[in-house]
Amino acid sequence: MALLSPFIAIFSIASDSYHRAEEAVDAVESVFLKAPSKVIHGTTTLLRKIGFGIVGAVYVCMVMIVVMLLAAMLGVGLVQLWIEEPVFMQESLFFDYTDANPKAVFTFGGFVDDGSIKKGLMGVPLGHTFHVSLALLMPESDHNMQIGMFQLTAEVLSADGNVMAKSSQPCMLRFRSLPLRFLRTFLLGAPLLLGISEETQRISIKMLQLKERHPRSKVIRVTLIPRAGTVCLPQLYEAEILLISKLPWTKEVVRNWKWTFYVWASIYIYITMLIIILSCCRPLLFPITVVDPSHCPDSDETEYTGESKEARAEGRDEKGISEVLRRWQQRRRKRKAIILHGEMVDSTECSSASITREDTSMAVDEQDIVDSESVC
Template sequence: MDSSSLEEKSFLLSLNPSSSWLINLITFQADFLTNILSFLFSPFTSLAYELIHRTEQAEKKAEDTVVAATRVPYRVAEGGIVFLRKLGFGCLGALYACVILTAILILALVVGIGLVQFWVEEPVFFQEPVHFDYTQVHPTAVFSLQGKKRKGVPAGQTYYVSLVLLMPESDFNRQIGVFQVTAEVVAVTGNTLAISSQPCMLRFRSLPVRLMHTFIMGVPLLLGISGETQTIGITILKHKERYPRTRAIRLTLQPRAGTSGVPQLYSAEIVIKSELPLMKQVVHNWKWTLYVWTSSYVYIIFLVLTVCCCRPLFFPVNVVVRNQRDVLVEDVSGQASRVRGDREALESLERWRRTRISSRSKRKAPLGYDFYEETVGSSASSSAAVSREEASEVVEDFGGFTDAESVCQGG
């Protein structure tokens, strides 16, 4: 070795204690200066940190305010859409309910009015002209109560027969004076059920009255506006309809005793008007009230029956929800059965893997077979379940078999 190198090494060794001391001194001075500066500037740094923290909080608060302000219109719009949707569904439901209730109301009105009409009887009223046969000694006219357009008077009703005669004020009629009008009720069997007769004559007018009347009504008489006639109304017959029923009414004009002349007629008209029994008369007088009350009761009955027997018609939403619930239950049960089948398949795969591993261990390690079998059995029993990926890998490794029995038979 060279002498110069030895001297340098000895010099460096002599400087090592002093160099470490110098480094320690520099470090102490740096720490001292750092502490003094941190002590002096600590209020300013804390103030700066506080300002920065407050600035960050203000920025965050402003961002939250902006986000909330942007979310408010969205929430308002979303709430408005939901409200309009609910309002639309409500209007549709109200319209649907009104249609159903209106249909039930119309049906109830038809049934109620039909029931009242079936119970209520209408009085019979006929007013038709009759023609007397003057070829007979006693002129006769027959009015039939049963025909194509007439069904007769219902049994139990009482009817009145009146005769209206339009007679000229001729000297012949005034000379005849009183004559007799007879009415007979003829049954369907041909027998006479009732008979009634009543006298009749023209109203008397003296000669001065007739002259004065002719003088005053001269112009209308000459123009044909009025005529020299009299109208006479006679109520001839009152009869209560029973069985056998009435077929016709026969009217006869008869002269008074000792004479043979019958009056002259322009026209004759028969009027038949029936009268209902007391109870039926009350019902007929209050039929509109009965229409209202009967229809109301029928409407309530139909409404109750519809709600009880046709609930899906009023509450289709419940039926849809129930059907959806049934579908969900079926889906859940199907998924549970599939999961159960997958679990059984996994268990069968696990048993198959155990048998496969045990067969491999028998082929590879004939010595120490018992220890290896125990180790494999304990590790297999410690695993609670096998995932589908492992099962698919096992199936791919061993040819895609999924049935443990078929795989074992193949092995």
């Protein structure tokens, strides 16, 4: 039995090393077989994350664009409510020639003293300075040429009939000598016959200007007055009144820079709305998707499971190697005990032979251990 123990130890070590080698080969094969599935799973997970990222970016961009458009509309609307535009009014005048001094009235004030506005009338806002001009279309008749100079008077009346401003301007037709008139008629004969041109003159007169204040202005009254010593009135084809208001300088600056105010007001409103959304309505900008881990396992958990399996496999390999070394040490102690017991019973020759066999078996065992460790 003592002679067979080295061979039994060698056989057991060889069988253990063979089994470990087979397990290592199986582990390597399983790793290589699982590698494609892991690569496919990782690629799918990466593509899914990229897709979710693109969809999220598009969604956030859409929300920000909608907020920006809303901020732009609010900014432009608020600035439009703040900005005042100058008033421009033009209307025809009709003089009453039944009077000795024909008069024409232009009503423009829609405001009353209490600040209310009458429906259908547009007035000049407070603080505006308005300018009044008259345009007269007069024929180049002999009557108008003989009348020569005449007077135009404009009065601004309040709602209670008081005169707030008054202006009077003289006017007349531009003089043309008789030869020039004949030459002009000869050159423009065809247009005159076809009605393309007319023998008329348009006269524009700046009458008055007034700054709107309380009491509010309501009516402009224009009067035709003949020259002193005469009673003849001029002939008119048309008469028009033109009213243009001018803004105060502060409001004029705001109006001239209205596009700058549009931009800055829209930016401020946009930033304010983003702060409100991020503070109070964060799910609207960053929607949260709740995932049930029991139905949809995460890729991180899968990777962690794979790493734990690899760690357990390495631990099993280390335990196997330590178990082989422990068994080898136990067998070595048993052989030493057997050899010592044989020396006490057998002769010196038998002991020397057993020692030689023990050394040989130990050398073989050590070589097998090294081979098994290299395989593992």
